[in-house]
Structure formats: C-alpha cells, structure tokens
Amino acid sequence: MPVRAPITAERRQGIILVAFLVIQTLAAVFYIGDVFGDLAGHGVSAHLVVEALVTLALVLAIGFGAIRLRRTLDVLRAQEAALEVARGALGEVIDGQFGAWGLTPAERDVGMLALKGLDVAEIAEVRGAAQGTVRAQLTRIYSKAGVSGRAQFAAFFVEDLMGAGLHAKPAE
Amino acid sequence: MPAPLMSPAGGPPALWDPIIRLSHWALAIVVLVNAVLTRGGSALHVWVGWIGLGVLALRLIWGLVGTREARFSSFPPQPLAALRHLGELARGTPRQYGSHNPAGAMMVYALWGAMAVVMATGLVMTGGKTPVQVSQTQSVIESGDWTTLAIDDESGDDDSETDAGGKQGGLAHLAEELHEVAANLILFLAFLHVAGVFVESRVMRKNLTAAMLTGRSDNRGA
Secondary structure, three states, rough: OOOOOOOHHHHHHHHHHHHHHHHHHEEEEEEEEHHHHHHHOOOOOHHHHHHHHHHHHHHHHHHHHHHHHHHHHHHHHHHHHHHHHHHHHHHHHHHHHHHHHOOOOOHHHHHHHHOOOOOHHHHHHHOOOOHHHHHHHHHHHHHHOOOOHHHHHHHHHHHHHHOOOOOOOOOO | OOOOOOOOOOOOEEOOHHHHHHHHHHHHHHHHHHHHOOOOHHHHHHHHHHHHHHHHHHHHHHHHHHHHHHHHHHHHOOOHHHHHHHHHHHHOOOOOOOOOOHHHHHHHHHHHHHHHHHHHHHHHHOOOOOHHHHHHHHHHHHOOOOOHHHHHHHOOOOOOOOOHHHHHHHHHHHHHHHHHHHHHHHHHHHHHHHHHHHHHHHOOOHHHHHHHOOOOEEEEOO
C-alpha cells in the first residue's frame, strides 16, 4: 500500500490559497479594465478614485497571497522531503532486521512485498513464481522471525514506529 | 493496490507547483476554445479572452514571487542554450533541468508573448471594453436599438474619410491583422510544443504530460 502524504493543514491551506489567488486575479483584471474604461469614458471622478483604491488593494492582496502561497508550498515540500527520509529510514530498519534474521535475497523480496500488503497470489505474480513457492517462503520467513504469521510479522515493524507515539495523535 | 516496486531514490521530487499547472491548462483551454469554438467578436470570445488575460497575469506575478521552478530566474531566455539542448536531444543525451529546459523556456516566452499580443490587440479591437460591457452592447443591439452602433462607429472600421476616423480605422485594421496573425502563431507554437513534449518524453523516458497534470514526474526507466 503506498504511503500517501497526509492531507495536512498546510495542504488544505495551499488548495484554498490557490483558489483565492485565481479568483482574486480574475476579479482584479476585470476591475482594472473597468477603471480604465471609466477613465476613458467619464474622466476622473470620486467614484473612479474609490474604484482605483479598491483595485489597488486587490492587487496588493494578490501579491501577498502569492507570497503566502509560496511559503505554504515550501513548507509542504519540506514535509514531503521529511516523509521521504522517514520512509528511507524505515526501509533501512527493515533491511537490517531482515539481515539479522538471516533471510535469503529471495526471502527478503517476498518479505518486503508482504509488508507492503500484497497477498500470496499478488506476490507470486510480481515475482513470476508459483503460489506454493511463495507460501513456503513466507512460512520460512515467519519461522526465522519467530512470529506466528503475517499479522505479527507486520506488527513487528509497526511496533517500533509506535513506541514513542502512543500518547496522542499529532495535532495535524 | 500495490506500489510500484521500491523506487531506489524514494519518490520522485515534486516538480510543477499548482499555479504553474493550473495556468498551463487554463491557458491551453482558453487558446483552444477561442481558436476553435467561439466566434471572433462574440461576447463569449471576449469573456474567454479576459479570463486568459487574468490567468496570464497571475502566472507572470507567480514568475516573480512564486516557487523556485516557477520563477523567471529559473528559466531565463537563452537562445544558444536552447539550440544546444535541441542538439543534445537529437543525440539522445539531454541534461535534466530543475525547471523548463532551455528550449522549453524559449517556447514558454514565445507563447506568452504571442498571447500577450493577441490579448492586447483584442483589447484594441473591443475598445478596451470589459466583457460585461460587450455583452450589454450586443444585447442592446439585438433588441433593435442601433444607436450604440452609431457611437461605436466613430472608432469603427467604416471608411469615413475624416482624418481622425481614417487613422483610427487604420489602427483597428492593424490590430485585427495582428490579432489574427498572433493567434495563428500561438496554434503553430502549441503544435511545436506538443511535438517537443512528445520527443522529450520519449528520449528522457519520463511522462512529461503526467508531470504537468499531477505535478510529479515518474521515471519510467529506472
């Protein structure tokens, strides 16, 4: 199962900021057009001055909105990069543990696929092997790891991750 | 569903930010709609054009303050580098760039330039009227009141030989010609652009179209 980047507050904020920015820009363009149209038609008037001020405020808001969006996207990317590192770290942990259990290269592959949530038939298809072979390999992996079955096998690694994180869900 | 077998370098990097993607496809749709679907001079044509104007403006602002790959400084116009890139592409050894490659950058500026010309001349042709005003004028004319037309024709293209009228008629005519030529240029450039994306995707074994849709480029090879 691929690990998706979670929908964080930043991600939501990014989407909202993009939507706002688009609407603001379209509105600003029409407003600017209107201001120039009025200027050509009626010359300077109080109405026009107010309209021009509103337009100016809108344009400034767009500028600030764009900068805000840039920051949000930068934060999002930093989070994604951190997630990649965490993924890589987990991969290393799993690799090291597989080594400690003395799994063969074929067993490592099968074990990794099993951890990713593929069932026997899918693993067999991915590896181009018979299902019986995969089943036998899984049994050997479980016995080397000293676990009762797939659930305990997966839990072995999840447990490590949860060790410090049981107290609370992180606030978004 | 299973993830593709462990990509060694982890996931692909985030490539195109949302504003880049949105403006890219919005402008593509604007160009297609106004080139093919709407009638020139119709209120809808003007509406779509103004939306394009807004999107282009947003992209240009984003080019100043946006993400790293969105900023103009990440893809400066360098004609020589563009030619070099095309050469490398022909030999099958193109370099990777963090933003648009030099040839792509030239295409981006050419397309934006042509769009700016089309929008500017469009504004001249409609007398700078907003789509709302254009719609109003047209519905008034359709209701049978032609007086607005008479006022409009001061700047229109009838060949009344007063000096000012002649000049303005000439300007309107020039704008119309430019509008047409630049619009056709956009279509030609867009065709080249699509062909370039196709070739580059093939040579680099990267799905560039998917990258522009989802923001990510998956390496199909490794």
